[in-house]
Amino acid sequence: MQTKRLRFSSKLALVATLSTLTLIGTAACSPSGVDTGDNTKGDGTVFELDGNGRPILSDDYSVQAQKAATEQVDTTKFKKDPPYKIAAVVQGPTNGWGTTFDAVMRDAFEKSGKVADLSYVPWEFATENQVKGVDDAVAAGVDAILLTSLSRAGLVASVERAKAAGIPVITCLAGVSTDAYTAEVSRDIPQMGFATADYLAKKLNGKGNVVMLHGIAGADAAEFWKSGALDAFSQYPGIKVVAQQNADWSAAKVVDVMRTIIAQQPQIDAVWVGGLEMGPPLIDVFEEAGLPVPLIAGTNPTNGFLRIAIEKKLDFYVAPFPAAAAQECVSTVLDVLDGKTVQKYTDVIDVMDGVKPFGQDEAKQHYLPQFNDDFIGPKVTDDSVYFNAGFKK
Numbered sequence: 001m002q003t004k005r006l007r008f009s010s011k012l013a014l015v016a017t018l019s020t021l022t023l024i025g026t027a028a029c030s031p032s033g034v035d036t037g038d039n040t041k042g043d044g045t046v047f048e049l050d051g052n053g054r055p056i057l058s059d060d061y062s063v064q065a066q067k068a069a070t071e072q073v074d075t076t077k078f079k080k081d082p083p084y085k086i087a088a089v090v091q092g093p094t095n096g097w098g099t100t101f102d103a104v105m106r107d108a109f110e111k112s113g114k115v116a117d118l119s120y121v122p123w124e125f126a127t128e129n130q131v132k133g134v135d136d137a138v139a140a141g142v143d144a145i146l147l148t149s150l151s152r153a154g155l156v157a158s159v160e161r162a163k164a165a166g167i168p169v170i171t172c173l174a175g176v177s178t179d180a181y182t183a184e185v186s187r188d189i190p191q192m193g194f195a196t197a198d199y200l201a202k203k204l205n206g207k208g209n210v211v212m213l214h215g216i217a218g219a220d221a222a223e224f225w226k227s228g229a230l231d232a233f234s235q236y237p238g239i240k241v242v243a244q245q246n247a248d249w250s251a252a253k254v255v256d257v258m259r260t261i262i263a264q265q266p267q268i269d270a271v272w273v274g275g276l277e278m279g280p281p282l283i284d285v286f287e288e289a290g291l292p293v294p295l296i297a298g299t300n301p302t303n304g305f306l307r308i309a310i311e312k313k314l315d316f317y318v319a320p321f322p323a324a325a326a327q328e329c330v331s332t333v334l335d336v337l338d339g340k341t342v343q344k345y346t347d348v349i350d351v352m353d354g355v356k357p358f359g360q361d362e363a364k365q366h367y368l369p370q371f372n373d374d375f376i377g378p379k380v381t382d383d384s385v386y387f388n389a390g391f392k393k
Helices: 012-018 060-068 096-112 127-140 156-164 189-203 220-233 251-264 276-288 303-312 323-337 360-366 383-388
Strands: 002-005 084-090 115-122 144-147 169-172 183-186 207-214 238-246 270-274 295-299 316-319 345-347
Touching (some): 060 189, 060 345, 084 096, 084 127, 084 323, 115 127, 127 144, 127 156, 156 169, 183 323, 189 270, 189 295, 189 316, 207 251, 220 270, 276 303, 303 360
Parallel strands (some): 002 115, 084 115, 295 316
16 A cells, blocks of 8 residues: 655644633633533523433534434445545644554555555644645545544535545544535544533532643634533532633643642642543642642543553543544445445444543553553554554553
8 A cells, every 4th residue: 555645834833822821710610500410400401312311412513413423325426446545634643642543544444455545644733734635635536535624614615625526525533514524433522521521520429629621722622522521510500610721732731730720729629631641740730739639530541641540549530532433434434435325423432342431440441551651542453553653662
């Protein structure tokens, strides 16, 4: 399989802009609701449950996913004989998650034996790189595009151009705000925020001071994890969100942010984290201050976070954001090109093992000691694939 790596200049100014931190006071974000055990919110509304027992949320992502989950797509018009020419417009190896994703994706394409030409375009934190990547793929006449979008809104026009050109777009773990894509394989991002925040609030018996740490402001994962968590907290009048900050999924920024928050807040009962690559430095700051590490809940646990949580016997609850779902995405790309009917939206929690939220009691089942701290589970292929990607301990 021939791989073409297309890279574009990094837009560091965008990263700097998105890295601005904003401290939000208690009065601005304190939830107002009551936990009655039936998802009743304090304003009198109720979170209706779907067929899987999950709350039906009203953010843009959830509304689109709920509709698409009921649809099937006839892909016979895309049926072609292999070998295929594929464009992968994805995050790139900017962290452990992106490196894990790439390793699994490449492995799945290679093992299929059906892909002769893989054009690889990492986003490098700039939506315009992805726009150019999709447009170049359309101009090159690829058979399909696998897209992990940086911006749901920013990739709409490009995906619509691909559709007009007759090229299927399969979005993987980050979608677009249009129905022009062929199929989406993802994890319900707002639900991850909701489930972990709801557990946290229940564990505190509906009362306590909570700090929230978010990723890059404006990044879809950060914003939808946040919205789901705040929906959950809205049920509990006794939960006080005493501080929120964007720490940009950066260990260094977590340290600075949490030192300031700890100095300002005399009582922190729990921390909710939208991206647990920020977990290890968070733990370090509490220990540096001579304070017990409080309950931690959040999304996307790394192998390093699990190692530390097991060693220190920390109380936590996490929802995996599985980079390994790249394997399911590749399978969907190949199904589309084989003309098989596919779901418009698939939540990988329903088709993959190791994706459901879990806590300390199940931590040892998810921690994989043969891999280093940057690895993101679950494991779906041979250890050698991950070792070759740099995850050997």
